[in-house]
Every structure is written in structure tokens, then in C-alpha cells.
Amino acid sequence: MPDIDLARWHVDIDTYLNPIIPSPPWRWLPRPISHFLGYRGDKPPKVLGNLVIAFWSLLGVFCGVLVVAEVSMHVPAFQHHNAPIIVASFGAAAVLEFSAVESPFAQPRNAVLSQVMASAIGIGIGKLFALNAHAHSLPQIGGALACAITTAVMVLTKTVHPPAGATALLAVTEGGKIGWFLVLIMFLGCVMMQAVALLINNIQRRFPVYWWTPESLSRPKLVDPEIAGGKKESSWTPSSSSDDDVTNVPAQIVLQEGKVSVPDNVLITAEEMAMLEKISERIRYSE
Structure with missing residues (x-):
């Protein structure tokens, strides 16, 4: 049986997206503002004991969940669409956002995009199953399918966020009355959760570690080969600005x-x- 090179079965979406994603502008903002957006310049995070982390996690989860629930309760459109006080998956998301702030699962790209995609996939699967009376009576299959598709999409888009699996499941089993409005509910809730996380997590810690990707988003600086001493082997060189969030210069500790x-x-x-x-x-x- 011939060997199959499984490494070839790989799609890196960032290869296509990163060239069009602008580099974060946080370094140009006033330091008090950029600090609460996660920018630290060349200052590494301080070492904190687990008692301190537990305290900020307790305060952050409480405030994050409370803010999302309070806003949901006071938005008339949410009540009109029979939205719950808070979608249960936000509880799991809060644990990641405030206790595992360095985890890739907690970064803004994962936390926001995954929940929006999960709610859209879940509602879409639920509506497809509702078209057939026999299929509509099998919500367990629809829920499992929505959760599975959501997981696969998150892996391919580098947006894995475990609570989104619960969102997809709930969208099929309990989101029939809410419909597509659930996508807006999840988006607004994620944005509010991120806002609370930026405020609380940056008091003594750093959040986010990155907004889109840990890889460099800086653009290569084009150089005239004649000016560069007649070296025509390469027509560009990486930017060496020390103000960039992430540069193309080889990292040295x-x-x-x-x-x-x-x-x-x-x-x-x-x-x-x-x-x-x-x-x-x-x-x-x-x-």
C-alpha cells in the first residue's frame, strides 16, 4: 500500500488573509489607551501568583457575565425575539477570557468569529431540518451535525473556541424561536465580553496576546537594488522598525x-x- 503524505493535506487560511490584514496601529496611540488594548512594547508580562489570577478571574467572570446579561435584558429587540437572559455558552467563554488570557482560544479572533459562525451554522442546520417533518423530530442529529460542522470550520479558519460548540448545539435545539437574530445576539454579547476583558485583564495582566495572529503582519519594505549596492538578488528587505507590534526581523532574546x-x-x-x-x-x- 503506497504511503500517503498527510502533511500535504493542509490549508493555511492565513497565507491568503494575512497579506491583506493591516498591522495593528496600537503603537501610535497614547500609551494609556494602547496599554488596555494589549500593547506592551518591549515590556514582557509580570509573573503573578495564582491567588492574584484567581482574584482577577473571579472579578472578570462576574463582570463579564453580568454586563452581557444586563444589556440583553434591557434591549427591547431581544425580548421581542424571545432571546434568553444570556446564552449559556457565554459562561464557558467567560472562563477562557478571564482565567486563560494567554490561550489562543481566548484571543479576540477566536472568541468573536467562532461564536458568530457557530450561531449561523446552528440556525441554518435547524431551519434545514425544519423543512422535513421527520427530520424536525430528530433535533439530536441536527445538534450533533451543527456542532461537528462548526468544529471543522473553526479548525480550518484558526478560530477554535470550545464554547462555540455549545452555541451551535443550542442554536439547533433551542434556537427555533429566535431564528437568525441569534447571530446578532452572539455578536453583541461577544463584543461586550471582549470590552470587559480588555478593561479588567489589562490592569495587572496582558490581553489580548494578539488580535488576529501571533505571526508578523508588517509589510516588507521595497528597496531599489541599485541603491542597495547593486544587489539584484532581492528587491525587498523586511522592515526593521522597533515600533512594530511584530516585525519580520529574526527574533533574539x-x-x-x-x-x-x-x-x-x-x-x-x-x-x-x-x-x-x-x-x-x-x-x-x-x-
Whole structure:
């Protein structure tokens, strides 16, 4: 039986999207504003104990869920479309947004797009099943199908967000009365949850780690080969501006005596930063 190269069965949607996605402009904004949008320049996140993380998680989940529920209860259009006080999947989303702020599942691209797609897929599957009386009596199959399709779409679009699976399931089993209005409900709820997360998570932590992708979105700077010394092998060079959120320059972590320099295009956790600081202290003592 011939071997099949499974690595060829791969589609990277960012290959097509990243060239048209603009680089984040946070570095040009006033520092107090950019700080609460997750921009830190060359400052790595501080190491926090789990008691501090637990406190901010408690406060964040409470405020996030409360804000979404309160707004939903006071929007007349929501009541007119028989919307629930809050979609249950927002509870799971809040856990990710406020306790696992460094997880890819919690970043804005995943948190917002996944929920919108899940609600649209769920409602669409539910309406298709409603066209047939026999199929309409099998909501368990429709729910399973919607959840499965949503998962596959999230994998292909790099927007995996576990709570979205619950949204797709609920859209089929309980979203018949709400209809397509559920898409707007989920979008508005996600935006409000993100707004609360930006406020609370950036007091002592950093959120988001990235808005669209951890990869570079900076554009290559075109260079005249004649000006560059007649080297015609390459007509462009990466931009080397230190103000970019993420640059194309090769990442270098510099360890000096009692000092660690981490470029902003390197994503490291607080635990990894603590380890690097210990190594820099060793350099000091060894000298």
C-alpha cells in the first residue's frame, strides 16, 4: 500500500488573509489607551501568583457575565425575539477570557468569529431540518451535525473556541424561536465580553496576546537594488522598525547581567520569563 503524505493535506487560511490584514496601529496611540488594548512594547508580562489570577478571574467572570446579561435584558429587540437572559455558552467563554488570557482560544479572533459562525451554522442546520417533518423530530442529529460542522470550520479558519460548540448545539435545539437574530445576539454579547476583558485583564495582566495572529503582519519594505549596492538578488528587505507590534526581523532574546531583553514579536509566558530572569541572575553572580 503506497504511503500517503498527510502533511500535504493542509490549508493555511492565513497565507491568503494575512497579506491583506493591516498591522495593528496600537503603537501610535497614547500609551494609556494602547496599554488596555494589549500593547506592551518591549515590556514582557509580570509573573503573578495564582491567588492574584484567581482574584482577577473571579472579578472578570462576574463582570463579564453580568454586563452581557444586563444589556440583553434591557434591549427591547431581544425580548421581542424571545432571546434568553444570556446564552449559556457565554459562561464557558467567560472562563477562557478571564482565567486563560494567554490561550489562543481566548484571543479576540477566536472568541468573536467562532461564536458568530457557530450561531449561523446552528440556525441554518435547524431551519434545514425544519423543512422535513421527520427530520424536525430528530433535533439530536441536527445538534450533533451543527456542532461537528462548526468544529471543522473553526479548525480550518484558526478560530477554535470550545464554547462555540455549545452555541451551535443550542442554536439547533433551542434556537427555533429566535431564528437568525441569534447571530446578532452572539455578536453583541461577544463584543461586550471582549470590552470587559480588555478593561479588567489589562490592569495587572496582558490581553489580548494578539488580535488576529501571533505571526508578523508588517509589510516588507521595497528597496531599489541599485541603491542597495547593486544587489539584484532581492528587491525587498523586511522592515526593521522597533515600533512594530511584530516585525519580520529574526527574533533574539538577549540575556545580560541582571537584565532580559525580549522583543515584542516573541510571545513568552510569565513562567518562561521568570526562568530567563533566573538565568540572567546567574550571569551576574558568575561574573
